[in-house]
Amino acid sequence: MKIDTDCPECLMHRGFIETRKATSEPRKRLKTSIAMLKAIVENLKPDAVPGVIGTIREEVIGRETGNNDLYAVDKRESNTQALSLLPGLRDKITGTQSNVERFRLASRLSAIGNLIEFDILGYSVRLDQLEAQIQQVEFGIDNSDSALELSKSSKNVMLLTDNAGEIAFDILLVEELKRIGLSVTVAVKNAPIMNDATLEDALQVGMNKVADNVITTGQACVGLLYDDTSPEFRQVLDKMDLIVAKGMGHYETMTERNWNQPILHVLIAKCRPVASSLGIMRGQGAILLRRPKV
Numbered sequence: 001m002k003i004d005t006d007c008p009e010c011l012m013h014r015g016f017i018e019t020r021k022a023t024s025e026p027r028k029r030l031k032t033s034i035a036m037l038k039a040i041v042e043n044l045k046p047d048a049v050p051g052v053i054g055t056i057r058e059e060v061i062g063r064e065t066g067n068n069d070l071y072a073v074d075k076r077e078s079n080t081q082a083l084s085l086l087p088g089l090r091d092k093i094t095g096t097q098s099n100v101e102r103f104r105l106a107s108r109l110s111a112i113g114n115l116i117e118f119d120i121l122g123y124s125v126r127l128d129q130l131e132a133q134i135q136q137v138e139f140g141i142d143n144s145d146s147a148l149e150l151s152k153s154s155k156n157v158m159l160l161t162d163n164a165g166e167i168a169f170d171i172l173l174v175e176e177l178k179r180i181g182l183s184v185t186v187a188v189k190n191a192p193i194m195n196d197a198t199l200e201d202a203l204q205v206g207m208n209k210v211a212d213n214v215i216t217t218g219q220a221c222v223g224l225l226y227d228d229t230s231p232e233f234r235q236v237l238d239k240m241d242l243i244v245a246k247g248m249g250h251y252e253t254m255t256e257r258n259w260n261q262p263i264l265h266v267l268i269a270k271c272r273p274v275a276s277s278l279g280i281m282r283g284q285g286a287i288l289l290r291r292p293k294v
Helices: 007-022 026-043 050-065 072-094 099-115 127-134 144-152 166-180 199-205 231-237 247-254 272-278
Strands: 139-142 156-160 183-188 213-216 242-246 263-268 285-290
Touching: 007 026, 007 050, 026 050, 050 247, 072 099, 072 127, 072 166, 072 199, 099 127, 099 139, 099 144, 099 166, 099 242, 099 263, 099 285, 139 272, 144 166, 144 242, 144 285, 156 166, 166 183, 166 199, 166 242, 183 199, 183 231, 199 213, 213 231, 242 247, 247 263, 247 272
Parallel strands: 139 285, 156 183, 156 242, 183 213, 242 263
Antiparallel strands: 263 285
């Protein structure tokens, strides 16, 4: 996905917020802001990918301030809040008789977990009101039925996580994929970037007790930049029959590459450019199955 007219403002908006999170020293804030803006401007081109520029922005802020874990407290709170909702959400799935409905509900709840995001221009979430927000999500795209049929003929699936907190909701989808008979590998970032899930978050929510394997991508970036991942990760990824990619960052970056495997994008379109690219309304959910190009 290429940048849209809203992207420059959004990239800078989050950059300024994160700079204030990263340091309280006025001179360092100014120096960081200047470096961050310069990096964004230098990389703003019509064919640029927002997730790539976002990654560059994060690298600059971390380098200039020495602080690479800006959302540590938010992430722990997100995990705690999401875990408190998990038993009730799981009961809704187990109370559904149809396998099709079970999978659809698990996919939708995994997507709804993508509500947990911070500092996006024009978007906000309150963790203490998360349960109420869950009830309000509508889906503009739902290919979960097709994804279920594809899953039945697959053996190995990888779930690329997005945010902390959200990863607890992903447990529900992992459980359903395993129920179908798949081996599920969950991949997290190898180091903090924004509020993305790392191995620490996977352990906090207990993903290691559910998935067959939890690994890292070997990189800390917005979405997934295949060529920059670790060789060990690519070796595992290339053997997968299906990839479940959570969140907007994965949609932005992974739609720029031709994949040998089908990709199931599971997300909430929290900004206009992503919603426009998907052909849905901002705030709607999407469960989009993309098959390899022939």
